[in-house]
Amino acid sequence: MNIDMIEAAAKRIEGHARRTPLLTSPFIDKIAGRRVFVKTEALQHTGSFKFRGAWSAVSALEQDALKAGVIAFSSGNHAQGVALAAREYGTSAVIIMPADAPAMKIDNTRALGAEVVLYDRDTEDRDEIGDRLSSERGLTLIKPFDEPLVIAGQGTVGLEIAEQAAELGADANDVLVCCGGGGLTSGIALALEAKAPSLRVRPVEPEHFDDVTRSLAAGEIKRNARTSGSLCDAIITPQPGNVTFPILKRLCGPGLVVPEENCLRAMAVAFSRLKVVLEPGGAVALAAALYHGDQIDGDDVIVVASGGNVDAEVFQMALTKYGQDA
Amino acid sequence: MNIDMIEAAAKRIEGHARRTPLLTSPFIDKIAGRRVFVKTEALQHTGSFKFRGAWSAVSALEQDALKAGVIAFSSGNHAQGVALAAREYGTSAVIIMPADAPAMKIDNTRALGAEVVLYDRDTEDRDEIGDRLSSERGLTLIKPFDEPLVIAGQGTVGLEIAEQAAELGADANDVLVCCGGGGLTSGIALALEAKAPSLRVRPVEPEHFDDVTRSLAAGEIKRNARTSGSLCDAIITPQPGNVTFPILKRLCGPGLVVPEENCLRAMAVAFSRLKVVLEPGGAVALAAALYHGDQIDGDDVIVVASGGNVDAEVFQMALTKYGQDA
Known part of the structure; x- marks a missing residue:
């Protein structure tokens, strides 16, 4: 870094x-x-x-990875950033969001074309969900900050x-x-x-x-x-x-x-x-x-x-x- | 023009x-x-x-006129623009405002250092008030738009x-x-x-x-x-x-x-x-x-x-x- x-x-x-x-x-x-x-x-x-980091990560992907799509977990701002960056690059995005995120953030993420998966912030581990979905579907995980x-x-x-x-x-x-x-x-x-x-x-x-x-x-x-x-x-x-x-x-x-x-x-x-x-x-x-x-x-x-x-x-x-x- | x-x-x-x-x-x-x-x-x-027009007018004044101060009539936005421009040029501003202007606009205009004179929008003519005060005090009138x-x-x-x-x-x-x-x-x-x-x-x-x-x-x-x-x-x-x-x-x-x-x-x-x-x-x-x-x-x-x-x-x-x- x-x-x-x-x-x-x-x-x-x-x-x-x-x-x-x-x-x-x-x-x-x-x-x-x-x-x-x-x-x-x-x-x-x-x-x-968050759009900056999302764009930075998506724009650095190899062609094949870009085509396969991306996944992210986020309370909402990273979600929207990744969703918009993915859409502008013509690829798909899956976003894992806490069920108690502000309604506007969930709605916007969907409206930007992403598939939203909700989880419970207190009982579920978003990292585990992210790892599982990304390996199942061949998606590139774009972590919200530790990347x-x-x-x-x-x-x-x-x-x-x-x-x-x-x-x-x-x-x-x-x-x-x-x-x-x-x-x-x-x-x-x-x-x-x-x-x-x-x-x-x-x-x-x-x-x-x-x-x-x-x-x-x-x-x-x-x-x-x-x-x-x-x-x-x-x-x-x-x-x-x-x-x-x-x-x-x-x-x-x-x-x-x-x-x-x-x-x-x-x-x-x-x-x-x-x-x-x-x-x-x-x-x-x-x-x-x-x-x-x-x-x-x-x-x-x-x-x-x-x-x-x-x-x-x-x-x-x-x-x-x-x-x-x- | x-x-x-x-x-x-x-x-x-x-x-x-x-x-x-x-x-x-x-x-x-x-x-x-x-x-x-x-x-x-x-x-x-x-x-x-409105700050643009106010700055444009104040910044074009001769030294003597600038020193004497400016006057403006405004429902609030021109008022604040003129007040701030006058303050940054180190001179005084009198602002004639309708009594029913939003409280925030009146407060801000005063807070920016201007003297505020209120008038009744339905029964008084702001042009007349402006002309009178400007001639009484030697102030330069900065009209809100027709200038x-x-x-x-x-x-x-x-x-x-x-x-x-x-x-x-x-x-x-x-x-x-x-x-x-x-x-x-x-x-x-x-x-x-x-x-x-x-x-x-x-x-x-x-x-x-x-x-x-x-x-x-x-x-x-x-x-x-x-x-x-x-x-x-x-x-x-x-x-x-x-x-x-x-x-x-x-x-x-x-x-x-x-x-x-x-x-x-x-x-x-x-x-x-x-x-x-x-x-x-x-x-x-x-x-x-x-x-x-x-x-x-x-x-x-x-x-x-x-x-x-x-x-x-x-x-x-x-x-x-x-x-x-x-």
Whole structure:
């Protein structure tokens, strides 16, 4: 896993993934007490950064493997990314999704032409299901984060951050990244190590699902006690990956942990101030910048707003609770 | 009023206004029955395209006039644009706003440092108030649309559309533009006349406030019967301007008129499919593409989503009504 793989992914992705904007707002700066630069991956195709990793992996397949089709397991964002990448390459995709994933994510994945297989997050092992189906049908498994080609694709976010931060004159130390299994976080960390080494990546997680933060503190992989029951469904994973964790450990600063309520509050702020729809799991890094600034270094901060695939009811709840004071 | 003024405005604006993205979604294409390219000015600074015209006008002031300060009348989007441009130039702004403007717009305008003067939309004449205050205090009046420097700034949207449509391979005939007094519409029309003459601008208005559509059909300026009572507050004006109308008449295709309900529905679609917050008046052009496609020519269509400054309650109403089937 190195910068060359990320740059190769960037070449394959060019013209397919969007170069998403780095947004700012004087109102957000005021709340945060410093300038905040928001890398808005909710505006990526399929509504999250996951399209990058999916495209990176699918576009690297040999002809025969491409023809046979791909399989992925995902709470929804990776699912949509793989489904769209597969469709644009004219091949088939099977997606294994938890039965409690947001309805919108399941519907969208089907609408993008994928075959959806649902499983129970608490009683079934998605890795086992994925391995079985892929061997039965000769499909190539595209893992959601613990896969170098996927990490390379997500790392293209970091290449863009390095360029855009320089363009906008961001004087940041910390880059806050919404973190599940660590694919996005490790990819960005590798890209910045090469392109903007003064920037330090810091994973951000929701309360009770802070496996990466605890793993970084302990120096070894720690698991979450629970793997369901969070609004931040996009970034709830059992533990950091075997590929991602060594990268996180080598390159990242300490993790930050954010209460779910602050994610809802940050969604209302993104609505009011950026005109962007964020999902709870895509808002944790912004929440950290807005409400946990005492744990951040530097005059400026960069945050990655990683996705916007949220059901209308959850978004309305955020606005009902926090729309007035955002 | 010509393309040179727009290109000069583009130079002054560079590095200050955002080059907003031209977004697409396969789900939107399916509803519309053709490819739809959405120029997302809701992502502009201050949440609407108005920042462009404001910056264009403020940045063209002589030193003395700049020091004395500016004045503007606006239902809210122009207000915020002028307030921010004035603040960044270190001068003062007085903004005359209707008392029934969305609370968010009034609050934001004040928060951006402007002095806000409220008036009654039905019984008072904002032009009269503006003229009086500007002469009393020596302020330069920056009109919201009927002013060449403002039109030139809005026209930079058209320069970007011409470039981005070519980059993305959009094969469009019609460019649908949310239309109030015609500043954005005439600016884009002038830019496209020079840079992409195969594209034809078509103004889109909400039902009952279709002064431009009727004026174009009649070949002369027609007024609206009412000037308040619409959710599409951003684009409710008494009649097209004396500067804008001749441009609209020379360059635009027929107007389109959209029921308010379809604007709310389009807001829900933009939420689900683009992850972008639109206000009702900023969604009329998308509504026309989605639900009035029989009046549009071409395999593709370009729409301008002009603003996103909407109060949380109105946005929630759109999601409650239409969030499920978007």
